[in-house]
Amino acid sequence: MSCTDQGDAEKLLKRFLEEFPNPLGTEDPLPVSPLSRKVSLQEVKGKSLDVGLRLLSDRNAPSWLSSAMCNAAVTELLKDDLSPHYCCQDAEQSQEDEPEVVLLQSEPLQRVFINKLREVGVAWQKQLPNPGAPSLRSHSCSVHAIRNTRRKMEDRHVILKDFNQLLGLQDGVEREYYAVFDGHGGMDAATYAATHLHVVLSQQEALKSGVSAAFKNTFTQTDDMFKIKAKRERLRSGSTGVAVLLSSDWLTVAWLGDSQAMLVRQGEPVTLMNPHKPEREDEKKRIEDLGGCIAFIGCWRVNGTYAVSRAIGDFDQKPYVSNEADCFSVQLNGNEDYILLACDGFFDVIQSADVPGLVLEALSSGEDVAQSLVAQAKAAGSCDNITVLLVFLKEPPKILTYNTSSATVEGATGEAAGI
Structure with a gap:
């Protein structure tokens, strides 16, 4: 990682943690809309990465840092027990002759994800890892x-x-x-x-x-x-x-x-x-x-x-x-x-x-x-x-x-x- 990359990352992490000094509470509004009220288990990773990338992009985070932080945060999210965020199955859905799809409430789930993203920021501010330097062949x-x-x-x-x-x-x-x-x-x-x-x-x-x-x-x-x-x-x-x-x-x-x-x-x-x-x-x-x-x-x-x-x-x-x-x-x-x-x-x-x-x-x-x-x-x-x-x-x-x-x-x- 170059000195410039490290400096940019440190500045971003400092600003990010100043904006989010504490974890989001259950009533705190999301800083980025999740675009969907419900997600399936199969969709959790994509939806979370989308929220994280938009959140960090809006704050001008370097591309490589956004990618690394989002990956670290979603990896931790998927280790959690997500059952507290399960939705009650709709009666209409349960009567359909199709495989049951487990749905989760998107807003509280993404609140947890953003808190995971914040935890990554706290850890990386103390010691910034080298999460795979940007490709030398990265194209403009x-x-x-x-x-x-x-x-x-x-x-x-x-x-x-x-x-x-x-x-x-x-x-x-x-x-x-x-x-x-x-x-x-x-x-x-x-x-x-x-x-x-x-x-x-x-x-x-x-x-x-x-x-x-x-x-x-x-x-x-x-x-x-x-x-x-x-x-x-x-x-x-x-x-x-x-x-x-x-x-x-x-x-x-x-x-x-x-x-x-x-x-x-x-x-x-x-x-x-x-x-x-x-x-x-x-x-x-x-x-x-x-x-x-x-x-x-x-x-x-x-x-x-x-x-x-x-x-x-x-x-x-x-x-x-x-x-x-x-x-x-x-x-x-x-x-x-x-x-x-x-x-x-x-x-x-x-x-x-x-x-x-x-x-x-x-x-x-x-x-x-x-x-x-x-x-x-x-x-x-x-x-x-x-x-x-x-x-x-x-x-x-x-x-x-x-x-x-x-x-x-x-x-x-x-x-x-x-x-």
């Missing part, structure tokens, strides 16, 4: 999201540069995780995926041997978890999703629906995926083989309803709307510039081939790249929510220098050839 990011002309913001995005530290993985493989989720019919499915999908991924045994298999299991399991919540709370929303895991020198992208990820290598776009849309020939056949159909109502829709053929949620149209993710892995060779993840609010109006030029233009003018790309999509006519997330695999000045030099060489060559 640019992200921007707007509601645009829509009534609600239903997009969610996740940036976890310290995936291993947050989720307690100690297998020596460096990992970073990035995701964009685009909700429809409400924000519940997108919020659920943004809260739980990375937790479920970290628990996959296949993660050590095959990231694609782990991702596929993860999307299906997350959808199954959300189905239980959606039925219990009568939720009808759905969400597309695209997630990227950087592990060692491999990039794996997994997706459901029409949110997309693209890679740019030496200024050239590299196709990583084909979005799931009902009019795609293989998706159309899959739907029709199941007895469904696609119909054109403003755009192609599954059974005349949803404009995507795979998603988390949308249970009224399962299995026509599938929860099976597709995956693609590529080995990185060091020539890559960046990865861009975005929802259809961006890709419906901006062509992949135009992205490198737009990024270069933003870098040249000193603009925030993601903010510039979102503005371009809005100017091009997008009325949808727009989220753009760039993960720079080279530092932006190097991308700018490389591309400027390449353009100069190409220009000189063209002049010499009389072009």
